[in-house]
Amino acid sequence: MTPPTLDATAETERAARLVQQALTRLGHAYTTQDGRLVQISYKSLSVAGDRYGLLEVDTQRLPPRVNVARLAHDDVLHHLTAVVGKPVHRLNTTGLTFCVVLEPAARTRLPRYVALDLEQRPTAAPYLVPIGVGHAGPVWRSLLQTGHILVGGETGSGKSTWLQALLAALLTVHDPTQLQLYLVDPKIVEFALWANVPHLGQPIATEVDEATAIIGRLLAELDRRAALFQSVLARNLAAYNARAAEPLPLVLVVIDELTDLALQAGLKSPFYTGLTRLISKARSFGLVLVLATTHPKAEVLNTLVRENCSTRIAFRVTTADHSRVILGSSGAHEIPRTVRGRLLARVDSRLVTLQGYYVADEALQAVAQQVQGQVGVSPLSATEIALVRYAVEQLAGDFLIDQLYAEFGPRGQGRLSRDRLRKLAQAWAARGWLMEPAQPTQPRRVADELAHLIE
Ligand SMILES: Nc1ncnc2c1ncn2[C@@H]1O[C@H](COP(=O)(O)OP(=O)(O)OP(=O)(O)O)[C@@H](O)[C@H]1O
Ligand SMILES: [Mg+2]
Incomplete structure (x- = not known):
């Protein structure tokens, strides 16, 4: 006109x-x-x-x-x-x-702030996640289509906020039988809010060995799923769930600050090598990884990792090179520093500029509260179940690290290190699963909530 x-x-x-x-x-x-x-x-x-x-x-x-x-x-x-x-x-x-x-065409400016409204999902597709709002309107995609997601941006650019919006959108719609969640949060505080949601397959990992344990568990899950999928000749989660008597949940793994963690663990570590094995096979078995990083280093985010992340999200980065590592093209370094949450996304192989959704802490708290009431699948691994059973049956409910180490350590039936047992005890105590002793010399005790989980 x-x-x-x-x-x-x-x-x-x-x-x-x-x-x-x-x-x-x-x-x-x-x-x-x-x-x-x-x-x-x-x-x-x-x-x-x-x-x-x-x-x-x-x-x-x-x-x-x-x-x-x-x-x-x-x-x-x-x-x-x-x-x-x-x-x-x-x-x-x-x-x-x-x-x-x-x-020149009168280009409407993108808004600098868009609050996430969970009532306004554009479609009823499963596992929908909000990517942002662009010139053509809201962009949401299903995790069944996004593939793995790579998220990068300098500090304070909006990565964690974007991840929180994704989690809030998924957790309000999918119960633990449909969605199982693994969170890796080296900064400890970013995901703490979700520590008690029943979707968690394992307590939130904040350190390399905990993250390695998650990767190990997921690789085992991959093998289990490979056999299950084979038994009904299914090639993806939707096909398997349509044919199998017991549907499987989609497994979502969110790793914040991946580069730091990978460099800390080392590129030859079980964590990093396990992650690269996982990333190349996971998608067809209904495991989706979301990898976020402040320092987009090509040595960590190598070709294999990048090629397996078909969706890329770049907030403002410091250099054109960083933009290339995340998106495969420059541009994200030109996003103004003042517009937080502004992003360049490669979705469906196209590059679009979007404003990411903002979710206030109170809204996140409300979602976490609402979700905590749901009944979960067992958040314990087989070893953890055996540990708890041993503490309850053999140690009268006392969580005695020395005895548990003798039984489940390298000299006993398992491979758990003393350090791992201590960390587990700390994490479980923080979750209310172990009761703190009245005297510091006494052991922690298994709380009823944890005892019920092994019944
Ligand atoms: N989509 C958004 N809309 C408006 N403001 C936002 C948005 N995303 C982030 N912000 C603002 O920017 C701040 C920093 O965002 P966030 O914590 O998500 O950054 P980050 O990339 O995770 O940083 P870091 O690398 O330090 O963890 C937020 O506290 C918020 O005030
Ligand atoms: Mg962050």
Whole structure:
């Protein structure tokens, strides 16, 4: 639609006249040999909302002494821009066609703040996650389609907020029989809010060995699922669940600050090698990884990792290189630092600019509270169940690290280290599963809530 402010044809005609006069003044070269002005034909056109005037000089009629290349020199173009009052470019390389930018499309600005409204999901597809709001409206995608997701951005750019919005959207819709969650949070505080949701397959990991335990468990789950899928000839989770008597949950693994964790563990560590094995096989068995990082280093986010992350989210980054590591193209370094939550996303193989959703802490708390009441699948691993059973049956409910180590450590039936047992005890105490002793010399005791989990 033509806005009333601009008559494109009249503008183009005006530009043609000015260009003709300017070229003439520049060296009297633009009159034909019989003294008439060289004709400039013109037309106006509109491309994707941008409006242009095209001015074509009839070079055939220019006198032979006119150097066409010189006419298209930058200095001449700058002069024309000043005369016309609008940007003038040269369009072709051999002839002389100028393009005058009459009016760029009025691009609406993206909002700087969009609160997540969980009642406003665009479709009823399962496992929908909010990616952001763009010029074409809200963008949400199902985890069944996104593949693994890579999220990068400098500190304070909006990564954790984006991850929280994703978790809130999923946890309000899917119960623990449909969604199982593993969280790795080296900063300890980012996901603490979700520590008691029944979807957790294992307590939130905050250290390398805990994260390694999660990866090990997931690799075992992958093998288990491979056999199950094979038994009904299913090639993905949806197909398996349609055929099997007992449906399996989608497993979502969110790892915050991946680069730091991987470099701390080492690139040859069981954590990192296990992760790369997991990432290349997980998707077809209904395991989705969301990997977030402040320091997008190519040595950690190598080709294998990147190629397996078909959805990429880049908040502001410090360098064009960082943008390339995350997105495969530059651009995220140009996002203004002041617009938090602004992101470039590669979704469905296309790059779009979006404003990420914001969720206030109170809204997150409300979701966590609502979800905590749900009944979970057992959040304990087989070893953990055996540990608790041993404490209850053999140690009269006392969680005695030394005895448990003798039984489940390398000299006993398991491979648990003393350190791992201590960390587990701490995490369970924080969760209310172990009761703190009245005297520091006494052991922690198994709380009823934990005892019920092994019944
Ligand atoms: N989508 C958003 N809309 C508006 N403000 C946002 C948005 N995302 C983040 N912010 C603001 O930016 C702050 C930092 O965001 P966030 O904690 O998500 O960053 P981060 O990338 O995880 O940083 P770090 O690397 O330090 O963990 C938030 O506390 C919030 O005030
Ligand atoms: Mg963060």
